[in-house]
Amino acid sequence: MFKYDLKKGAYQMSDQDQALKASVIRNFSTADGRLQSIPVQRKKKLIILEYLISKLEPGRPYPEKELNMFIKGFHEDFATIRREFIVHGFMTRENEVYRLAPQENWAT
Numbered sequence: 001m002f003k004y005d006l007k008k009g010a011y012q013m014s015d016q017d018q019a020l021k022a023s024v025i026r027n028f029s030t031a032d033g034r035l036q037s038i039p040v041q042r043k044k045k046l047i048i049l050e051y052l053i054s055k056l057e058p059g060r061p062y063p064e065k066e067l068n069m070f071i072k073g074f075h076e077d078f079a080t081i082r083r084e085f086i087v088h089g090f091m092t093r094e095n096e097v098y099r100l101a102p103q104e105n106w107a108t
Contacts, residue, residue, distance in 0.1 A: 010096050035075040038084075046088060046107060052081065053090045056100055064096040 014063040023104075024047040029035055039045040054072060056062065062070070064082075071078035087090040091098045 021051075024048065025051050025099065033074065036047075038075065038080065045084065049084055049088060049090055050080070050106065053085065053100065053106075054057065058100050060099070062091075062098040067098050 019084070020101060024044045028039055028048055030046070033046065039048055052071070056070070067082060068078045071081045075081060085098070086093055089101050089105040090107075092101050
């Protein structure tokens with residue numbers, strides 16, 4: 001989904017990918033920003049996970065309870081989403097403290 005642009009020194013997303021991302025977020029969330037459901041299809045699930053992760057602060061440690069409360073603001077099944085963050089490389093976990101992983105580790 002992301003391609004590294006050597007000239008800009010950053011990851012870039014095509015217009016088509018941006019449209020898909022916006023569509024998935026719109027289709028799986030309510031007007032108030034909560035998730036209606038967790039997508040089953042991998043590509044859509046990764047878009048939703050990335051959308052949620054984008055609302056967290058890079059470099060900041062998140063104790064498990066705090067991360068659970070953050071996720072509950074979007075969906076009641078915080079344990080599944082928290083696990084998906086780890087499985088897909090969005091976050092790391094050590095001693096019940098979570099941190100955002102570098103973007104190049106994300107499964108996109």
